[in-house]
Amino acid sequence: MGKTIAQKIFDAHRVDKPSGDINVIKLDAVFCHEITTPIAINDLKARGKNRVFDKVKIKAVIDHVTPSKDSKTAEQARIMREWARELDIKDFFDIGENGVCHALFPEKGYVRPGYTIIMGDSHTCTHGAFGAFAAGVGTTDLEVGILKGVCAFKSPETIKIELTGKPARGVFAKDIILHVVSILGVNGATDHVIEFTGPVISSLSMEERMTLCNMAIEAGGTSGICPPDSTTVDYLWPFISGEFPDKEAALAEYVKWTSDSDAAYSKVIKVDISDLEPVSTYGYKPDLVKKVSELEKTPLDQIYIGSCTNGRIEDLRAAAQVLKGRKLSPTVRGILAPATPGVYKAALNEGLIEIFMEAGFCVTNPTCGACLGMSNGVLAEGEVCASTTNRNFNGRMGKGGMVHLMSPATAAASGIAGFITDPRPYLAEGEA
């Protein structure tokens, strides 16, 4: 019997099987941010174990509320900052260099095929786009990861999502993943890895693969995962060119993190995306998804473009295509949060920031902020937001607010209209 990518990764990292199907695996990277790490740091100090297993494999960032908005968030940032300095964490990102963790760390080249990664953040599944096993964990797992470089997981069973067909104009990776989440349901993949395969995946950029894997957790999945290929190698090449004589050699090494043709999946779901239309969520669960045409005319107060799901340069380009030469509806507030300083700079250089500002957007610094209702765009009671983020839970972006999740192009078009609307009339023929 062959093995899945996840099984191969576990086999290469297992250090113990304490009981039954529990595997303790060694970690190639432990990512840390200022919301879930400070309590782990304080607990390690209280236990007299203020150490790290590896100064390089631990990466840290202040991203959720930055710059700090009040004394409490300033204190969280201070704890991170002092800890990173004291323990000499090599890669720590603070004001001026910081951005949304799941966009920043891949951009820095920290994620490689075959890696095992944890972070105290549920959207860690994003990094599976590189053919890695990457899982969100709580603070205690994070604390053990920081101290010992290990984490315990059940043996990974995998659900294969085989994507075929060609996306229609106006249909983006976000539409595809919302559709997949609606098929699986919010707990359809609990305790499972979701492996995305098929011709659609081969044609997607790394950014688009990250958008897909990012929302694996919205179906309960432990990690998203995409088989590494030449697109993966091209993306990583600036970081790995010293390790391999050429790209072919890198690819030959990385494709070993591909599932065998006779690997056992707990479920295989074939999804033809040819007929898929732009979609949006409604209600308070991410698996409640409708065609945008069925939600047409839902009035909006705010549109938000950003986050670990859709705050990357391709997302800004897609939204800017729609916004170019147009203005937001006077009843709608537009907020753009480029996910990283790199994205922000690229958007400036490409003239995208100007398009957003001319359309009437407020452009904020890179931060998670509004996505989880912490800062930079919190909703008031009864307000409605079209958002490129990942969760529409009750109260997520502010108590009593309603969030509709959608692609950047759909959010931009809806911002211009003042209500949820189909982006296709706003996209010129021949464009995405």
Next chain:
Amino acid sequence: MKNFNGKVLFLDRSDINTDEIIPAKYLTEITKEALKPYLLEDLKMEGFAPDRDLKGVSVIVSRENFGCGSSREHAPWALEVNEINLVIAENFARIFRQNMFNCGMMAVPLSKERIDEAFSLFAGKETTVTTDFANSVFKFEGDGKSLEIPFEISDFDRSLVEAGGWVDYADRNY
């Protein structure tokens, strides 16, 4: 070991997420105790009033996919500082379930039939659960009735509960 006995709160809804258990605006706290007043503040459930309904509660019984969404361990902590160390449901989101055992608390799945039975016999009535950890049995009592339900947890989860959590266990073993 923590206390796994006491008054039950029945939450008749699936997919209760960690944003509802403890909203993100309270994640700026750096002590667990500070979370105490905010448990289930944003729970979307008709007729639920946290101040009234959480009084004296030690055990929660709910439906499917309890604890989905954010990885925040603040959700188990908010339960813990309110002296709720046991959640029983049809099933759990992975990270929440692991966080509970990592803290030496318990998130125990029971079949839909068993959960239905507990709801139909006891929901809306003053009910207590007594946990026989050694023999893996819950005893529900209320309204003059009683019901014993066996449960299963893995040996690993059992050892985490006995060790008081994952940090001590891992530091000893790895």
